[in-house]
Amino acid sequence: MSQYDTQVAIIGAGPAGLILGHLLSLAGIDNVILESRTRDYVEARVRAGVLEQASVGLLDLVGVADRLKTEGLVHEGIYLQFNQQRHHISFGELVEGAVTIYGQQEVLKDLIGDRVRHEWPLIFGAEVQVIEDVGSAKPTLRYRDKDGDHEVTASFIAACDGTHGIGRSSIPSMRTYNHDYPYSWLGILADAAPATDELIYAYSDRGFALYSMRSPSISRLYLQVPSTEDLTHWSHSQIWEELSLRLASTGFEVTTGEITEVGLTPMRSVVSTPMRHGHLFLAGDSAHVVPPTGAKGLNLALQDALDLGVGIIHAIKGRDYEDLDGYSDRCIARVWQIQRFSNFMTSLMHLNYSADEYQRQLQRADQRGVSISRAEATSLAERYVGRPLDDRARSISKWFV
Numbered sequence: 371m372s373q374y375d376t377q378v379a380i381i382g383a384g385p386a387g388l389i390l391g392h393l394l395s396l397a398g399i400d401n402v403i404l405e406s407r408t409r410d411y412v413e414a415r416v417r418a419g420v421l422e423q424a425s426v427g428l429l430d431l432v433g434v435a436d437r438l439k440t441e442g443l444v445h446e447g448i449y450l451q452f453n454q455q456r457h458h459i460s461f462g463e464l465v466e467g468a469v470t471i472y473g474q475q476e477v478l479k480d481l482i483g484d485r486v487r488h489e490w491p492l493i494f495g496a497e498v499q500v501i502e503d504v505g506s507a508k509p510t511l512r513y514r515d516k517d518g519d520h521e522v523t524a525s526f527i528a529a530c531d532g533t534h535g536i537g538r539s540s541i542p543s544m545r546t547y548n549h550d551y552p553y554s555w556l557g558i559l560a561d562a563a564p565a566t567d568e569l570i571y572a573y574s575d576r577g578f579a580l581y582s583m584r585s586p587s588i589s590r591l592y593l594q595v596p597s598t599e600d601l602t603h604w605s606h607s608q609i610w611e612e613l614s615l616r617l618a619s620t621g622f623e624v625t626t627g628e629i630t631e632v633g634l635t636p637m638r639s640v641v642s643t644p645m646r647h648g649h650l651f652l653a654g655d656s657a658h659v660v661p662p663t664g665a666k667g668l669n670l671a672l673q674d675a676l677d678l679g680v681g682i683i684h685a686i687k688g689r690d691y692e693d694l695d696g697y698s699d700r701c702i703a704r705v706w707q708i709q710r711f712s713n714f715m716t717s718l719m720h721l722n723y724s725a726d727e728y729q730r731q732l733q734r735a736d737q738r739g740v741s742i743s744r745a746e747a748t749s750l751a752e753r754y755v756g757r758p759l760d761d762r763a764r765s766i767s768k769w770f771v
């Protein structure tokens with residue numbers, strides 16, 4: 371078995387692991403990213419694509435926002451539609467700020483491309499199988515790749531290894547809060563020019579639909595389906611038919627085109643706490659999952675990684691451990707705020723199959739609220755666009771070498 375030492379060992383080349391690795395490398399801190407899948411697989415995985423302003427600011431801070439700035443679509447609002455009545459939530463009027471539509475896999479391509487160009491260590495096909503001694507000053511992990519077994523010792527291990535990763539099982543006395551929703555999203559990617567300038571979240575008596583996009587010629591659309599749904603029951607023409615029924619509004623037509631990908635996204639919420647044990651830290655989906663309504667998963671993963679990156683940089687470069695000691699508490703507080711928002715957006719927009727008439731009327735009251743009350747619309751807008759990158763984050767550029 372080969373053995374080597376690094377300052378930070380990062381498990382997973384998703385958004386959390388890659389941005390953390392970037393921050394550390396820019397600060398001159400040795401780190402290696404170990405990813406069980408291939409580069410092609412990671413770069414092709416289709417996920418959500420809404421970047422909050424802080425996420426754009428962070429990608430800019432680490433120098434990987436060039437393509438995002440030219441190809442990303444800046445949206446200053448969204449449409450909420452309730453039974454054919456469309457309401458515009460204008461971020462520009464209600465709060466300052468905007469979101470940028472740019473696919474998660476495009477973010478990953480940019481981060482991986484930059485990392486490879488710099489020759490910062492990133493190993494694909496490397497599956498971490500054991501994490502040990504996390505309570506000691508030199509925790510260890512073992513991974514296997516095409517060349518055999520390897521052992522890495524590090525000052526810190528960051529498990530950015532997603533929902534099925536190995537990191538979470540190494541945190542003793544972890545408490546996990548789970549919630550499953552009785553529906554999933556059937557998502558399609560289509561070669562079709564979007565028929566809308568901004569995203570449309572539509573509630574209808576047939577269920578929820580979302581009109582999103584990836585570029586001026588690619589649409590991304592979703593349909594709420596029961597969680598037991600079998601994809602083979604849906605022909606492409608049925609999918610378009612259902613989308614046009616749920617998104618129907620006066621004078622509006624969904625543009626159809628060739629469907630290039632169909633998939634199911636289950637809806638669930640998970641929060642695991644704490645996100646640290648000794649020198650092992652969790653970031654992103656390894657510690658929490660939000661339902662996709664509002665597209666917060668990627669943004670939350672980037673926020674964790676930024677928070678952890680700042681803490682590790684202060685610890686290693688500044689010999690100041692206080693920041694890192696507050697990591698788990700800061701993350702968990704933020705995660706619950708985002709859980710609250712994602713759950714609110716989900717309950718507001720989806721057909722609750724088992725609701726009684728009382729619950730349906732409450733949902734209608736919430737839908738009316740965001741349509742007629744500026745205060746309620748402002749609250750939604752503020753949480754949708756998120757806050758800009760704060761000074762604590764910006765200040766770490768002083769450590770960049």
Ligand code: APR
Binds near residue numbers: 385406531656666669
């Ligand atoms: N060894 C090495 N790599 C691993 C291991 C392991 N034992 N287990 C998991 N991984 C890798 C996965 O293959 C995956 O590429 O860790 C990576 C985790 O990446 P993500 O699942 O993208 O998680 P994260 O970086 O937290 O980003 C969360 O991605 O799932 C979406 O909607 C979610 O947008 C959110 C974002």
Ligand code: PHB
Binds near residue numbers: 583664
């Ligand atoms: C997407 O484009 O994939 C998307 C957009 C908005 C959401 C969720 C997903 O709320």
